[in-house]
Amino acid sequence: MKDLLARIEATAGVLNSQSGSTGTILPYMYIHRFNTKHVPIPDPGDPFLYIVIRGRLQFFNANGINECRQGQYFISPVDVPSSGVFPEAKESTSFLAVSVNFSLADIIGVILDTEGDAPFEHTVGKEDNEDPENTEHVLSILDRMLSLGLKPSTVGFMSNHLKRELMFAILNGSFGDSLLKGVMNIQNAGDIYQINSWIKQNFRDVFSVQDLADKTQMSISRFHQKFKTAVGMGPLQCQKQLRLSEARRLMLVNDLSVTEAGMEVGYESLSQFIRDYRRQFGMTPLKDIQQLRSAIKKQPD
Template sequence: MDRQAEFAALIDQYTKGEGVQETALPRVALFKLSQPSEPMHGVHEPALCILAQGRKQVIVGGNIYFYDASQYLVVSVDVPVVGQVVDATPENPYLSFRLNLDPALISELILEAGLAENTGRDTPGAGLSVSRVTPELLDAVMRLLRLLDNPRDLAVLGPLAEREILYRLLQGPDAARLRQIAQADSNLRRVTRAISWIKQHFSEPFSIETLAAEARMSASALHHHFKQVTAMSPLQYQKQLRLQEARRLILIQGSDAASAGHQVGYESPSQFSREYSRLFGAPPLRDANRLKASPEMLLSA
């Protein structure tokens, strides 16, 4: 069995049914889907995603990223995305590995391995990137997954395998991005502080000056770096969070559209319905009925 086939077999072994499967490994989840999906809206956390089979597209702002089993996706900040599995069949299902990135572990590894680098530049790039999978990275991921067969080894060897995965990433094209995730005073971490504040106060109006003070940046610098990282302005980011939360309230809690819109900060029901339709492709009630009829649209990875 070649490396790629073994990777697919490992993921398939530990996914029961369709959708996301959490594992005994901290920060690791697996995902399986046997048919292409509709566009799936969500907030993607900082993570490494590698496919064993299938193909996916991820849309952030106006940017579209495609990746398949030859590539991996790195996400460096919490960012609203539209993900869509575009290649999957029952015979060859979409199979995905996801490792959520821990800034503390990355920082510790950078120091221990002597990988710190001071270039004098601190310009964060886009919050998502697609790079080519190396044999060394894939081998480290498979070593981590094989530990699921050996629960007694997992507690000791799991952290070592995770460190090797991060080490391989730090040797590749995403090294600078990972250093910025780990560096407490980097502009990326300042943008991350702004994102965290918006997530906690998304239903409240705010000014860019207030957000800049929270991020400890000037208003102009925050706006520039925020858009560079997330492909959207802070207000556009807030709108995405509001609409995604309203969708959750309508679908999961059974709220009516007017109540959901008011709860997430909209004063005008017509504006809420208009912006909801623009993002999700249908008014709230019709969208909720469509989701209930097609539960695979709620899956994400």
């Protein structure tokens, strides 16, 4: 796996060494390179694979702090936050990742083509990123995808072929089961995922369920029901979780005070912010951040 990661890193460097998120010769594939602690996560509104090639990325969400290390990947259409943290950020050390976007048609096409012939038996009972063989397979496909940028004449045929092979590998990996279940939600509520993406970008603002329903031209009751079915929570609860997770990150990473963090994410009342924070994370902001800092110090590098 180390050789694959080194080869992908080298090819990505040849194709683009600039900071930021850049496209490749494949319209669905992107290279992400950052030297800053704040790393924006793409949000195309559909499922996407995101794999760390160099460094590690910490996520702050309602379930706590998750980490994606070198060679690990995630794929999710909904619950990935809009940004992560690269703890080792330096001018001389850059974070590097590759992402691949998928459409609903991409996923369903692979599922239909393999139905009854090669069921996805290997997805049950495996923890995320606990399948080295699958991860190596995914990396080998990404290696070949990036290599197309060095041989543009082969793109026409290989582009779709490799994308389908990558989706097949994902469906057979530790994220396959959740992706299969999510496909039905996307199929039944594609417009809801676009609204969810909008909320991620605008969670600091004040808006109502009516405002969101109007964007989809649905009644409030129908919109709320579809949103909750697709995302797993109501739209305002989703907004609140995004606010609180971002406030947690701002206090832990940017050293903002409780008041500054609450105001930064859109709260007008400090007491309301503290109440919501305690309900979400089980303790006051100050105590929570103290415990998180203590736990991080004890973690091995």
